[in-house]
Amino acid sequence: MAHRRTSGSKLFMTVLCMVAACNAVPITELLDRASQRSDKLHSLSTTLTQELDSHFPPIGWMIMPRPSMCHTSSLQTPNDKEQALQVSESDLLSLARSLLKSWVDPLLVLSTSVNTLPHPAQSSISNKIQELQENSKSLGDGLDILSGKMGPAAQTVSLLPYSGGNDIGQDRISKLTNFHFLLSCFRRDSHKIDSFLKVLRCRAAKLQPEMC
Numbered sequence: 001m002a003h004r005r006t007s008g009s010k011l012f013m014t015v016l017c018m019v020a021a022c023n024a025v026p027i028t029e030l031l032d033r034a035s036q037r038s039d040k041l042h043s044l045s046t047t048l049t050q051e052l053d054s055h056f057p058p059i060g061w062m063i064m065p066r067p068s069m070c071h072t073s074s075l076q077t078p079n080d081k082e083q084a085l086q087v088s089e090s091d092l093l094s095l096a097r098s099l100l101k102s103w104v105d106p107l108l109v110l111s112t113s114v115n116t117l118p119h120p121a122q123s124s125i126s127n128k129i130q131e132l133q134e135n136s137k138s139l140g141d142g143l144d145i146l147s148g149k150m151g152p153a154a155q156t157v158s159l160l161p162y163s164g165g166n167d168i169g170q171d172r173i174s175k176l177t178n179f180h181f182l183l184s185c186f187r188r189d190s191h192k193i194d195s196f197l198k199v200l201r202c203r204a205a206k207l208q209p210e211m212c
Helices: 002-024 027-052 056-062 089-101 104-116 122-150 173-204
Strands: none
Touching: 027 122, 027 173, 056 173, 089 122, 089 173, 104 122, 104 173
16 A cells, blocks of 8 residues: 555656646747647648548549538638738637647547558558547647646637548448548648647747748
């Protein structure tokens, strides 16, 4: 019993030290780390989309849902860098966190369905999907810490539930098309997240807007 209490105390102190260390890191450095992670996330999703394109059936492009059908489309976000520069720091971080948190369930769908994906690069795609999940989780943890430093407005998160279900289809065309569509939505949102964080990093470094 005493040993268990000692182990618990050590674990508690380790967590406290980690929290204290994170709180001691300047916002500029946290934003640098977050930007690097978001850049990796968008790069991975782009590479994955290109791998799928290599063996994507022509009919798939015809039946692919429009981008407006992505489950995150209801969230009002800046359309470009100029608009993003007009949004407050807290609101930008809130938007980035809302988008990222909305992908927890859909990324799980991609992860579980990739095992039956009829694609010659299925193994490579599976590994990259796992990387997406890991990087997304790591980035989310970092943004949670950042939001704690930036106040209540940055901690606000819009709920964007995913209602697409776990089944991406039964036949080859449906599986490839639905998988590609979901991944394309993630690629679009990862680009937004990356853009918002880079604007935040630029502002924190007190650079002129034209340099952002």
